Amino acid sequence: MNPHIFLTALFAAAVAAAQPEQIIPRFLPAPPRGRTVVIGAGKGAAQLARALEAHWPHPLQGAVVTRYGYGARCERIEVLEAAHPVPDAAGLRATARMRELVSGLSADDLVIALVCGGGSALLPGAPEGFGLEEEAALNRLLLASGAPISAMNAIRKQFSTIKGGRLAAAAWPARVVTLVVSDIPGDDPALVASGPTIPDPATPEMALALAERYRIALPEPIRAHIAQSDGAPHPGDPRFARNSVHLIASARQSLEAAAALAEARGIPAAILSDALEGEAAEAGAFHAALALEIARHDRPFPRPVVLLSGGETTVTLRGKGKGGRNSEFLLSFANRIAGASGIHALAADTDGIDGSESNAGAFADGTSFERLLAAGQDPHRLLATNDAWTAFSAIGDLFEPGPTGTNVNDFRAILIR
Template sequence: MPIENPRAFLTSLFEAAVRAADPLEAIRAHLPERPKGRTVVIGAGKAASQMAQALESVWDGPLEGVVVARHGPVAACARICVLQAAHPVPDAAGLVGAQALLAEVSGLTPDDLVIALISGGASALLPSPPAGFALADEIALNEALLASGAPISAMNVVRKHVSLIKGGRLAKRAFPARVVSLVVSDVPGDNPAFVGSGPTIPDDADRSDALRAIRDYGMKIPSRLLDHIATADSPRPDDPAFAGHEAHVIASARVSLQAAARLSLEAGVTPLILSDRIEGEARDIGRMHAALAMEFQTGQRPQEGPMVLLSGGETTVTMGLEHADPARRGKGGRNTELLLAAAIDLDGSTGITGLAADTDGIDGSETNAGAFCDGQTAARMRATGCEMRACLARHDAWSAFSASGDLFETGPTGTNVNDFRAFLLL
């Protein structure tokens, strides 16, 4: 059937992707057995309150605990306390939340069960600097990591060495209780130890790997922090404290892209999933998507008729130290930056409409999930006096799309399985 409203169609694909990552159904399918002792819930991330609410609704037995969510609307919970903190820049409320989680898992027994609900954003929501360091040090580290343009995996290797809670340390505090981690993945490759810097899941990366990442990506780490990382040890997966623990990725970008592809087929649109783990500089990935869209639009397609290019993953916006001052930063996030670069290249094209959005409903610094673009987006921006390339240079994509009326707003979705991109070709 013909696609009369490309934006409505792309919105339906985004909604299908988000539904596929619904915490309720995902948690229902991964419930652990009830323990002899207490069931304690801990968690953090952009989907923390929704995951906690879902667990409460399906858990048959006593339940208690604390999760830390981002400031803003949260799902109501009756038995699990929901605290809130800042993201992406940590704040003092995050310190309180991290301490609450550490206290919650202290003094447990082998008969107790800890259910950890982890989703993207947990790393910033749980600042817990080592002895001799303060919140300001974690903020400085966070800014240095963001400015480096390093992939999330490299950032997390560094972060876990400057924390009392990341890299499995929260789970180690729960010993001798068993820990079952239910993870909504927002990282390419879906390694659960990388989601939120793995507060309940250790990995094999050690301080030499952290130092290598700092060197390879030119991270400008303050000297005090660098000295600490050079001597810091992190828990190892073979530590006896983790024996019997389980970790399950209950939702991911791959599953969500497949759901969008199925809906596309039902509408008579041929889907092509490029990848669920695309990384790289957002503007470069935007230009790549534009080039692929134009190639398929003017060249040979897998099948006749409309098609949609789908992809996921987490791109990077390298801010650079010149943008470290908040007063000099533009507005937006990686999805709007990616799409602005694509819109510039798609200027004047026909039959191509793109959507790039964060599945948690919030892209970067503002309240939009992402944006739409088509062959006329650039013209609409020019008509308002917006200088697109200047906006791209200063990482101010939100302002460009706000001027053209192309922002995509959903509000918080209650899940987070990375970015969603769809380019429809008619």
């Protein structure tokens, strides 16, 4: 068995389990007496829109926004593209288009919101007195902080005119049905894409407390605005009374699909967690210690076995190298298992992009460290400078499946033979 082929097949099974064409039909609402308007945002929003069109024989109109290069052909729904992970002017135009679509609706109308990971950056909307520059700066600060995505989105929604349920409030009195593909550990729908159509009970005080906990030095004007604001709408607001939310895909479902495929091929699978968080390098070191324990002592799982995990790790930037959280996880992992035989790993983002380059992640095994040295690279320095992309590019072990059309966060598979 070729380990790369096996691990790639597991990734494909995980992604297939979250494909819109497979999951959308089960969650479509009944058509309304009035109009149907579709809105959406995220790295898989265009594919969700295409699947909805294919299974919705009634009249509709709408628009969704996705990352540049992630579009899909739709006949009745506009597909807009904007920057991710730092918002740009195209994102502002997309936000304006969403507001336009939901304005002036009646109680007989239906809004279907397609929400998935990446929507926070793709739908910028800074409060009055602020602009795109301040919102982009906030995003850069949050991305470099090492804070979990749940904390970042909790802060984002308190500095917005569209997040935290505000887009759904603007659609009132129309009914809003939100279909969510979760990329958030714990699968809280209100945190995915900062919940443009879903309110939650978080307050400005909670957001500021999170900033303090993770040592995020918010610019004083932004901190002051959050402190003085009334916050995002509360779930008890009557404007949300008729709305509904459906979690249609998650990391758990994708990990279970990968586990089923592994076992069908004769390799027992153990799902460690679908909600792993924390520093990518530390998570890599932990997974390496567990893999070595299994390889040497057949505990806590006997060989052969494939360890699966999901969630979203973070990277606190210390250097200016190229990389992403999955590549950094694997470089830390590779450094710890150097020289070990029979251990092979893949870590990748299920949307097809890890960080700012074209790879979803990478492969690693017990020879990675030695091959890096042979290629004239210093694995420890590369890890210290957040330059994992350079490491795996040097030894030809980048994993580049391209955009997948969905996003249920990180996927990690470690085969111990």
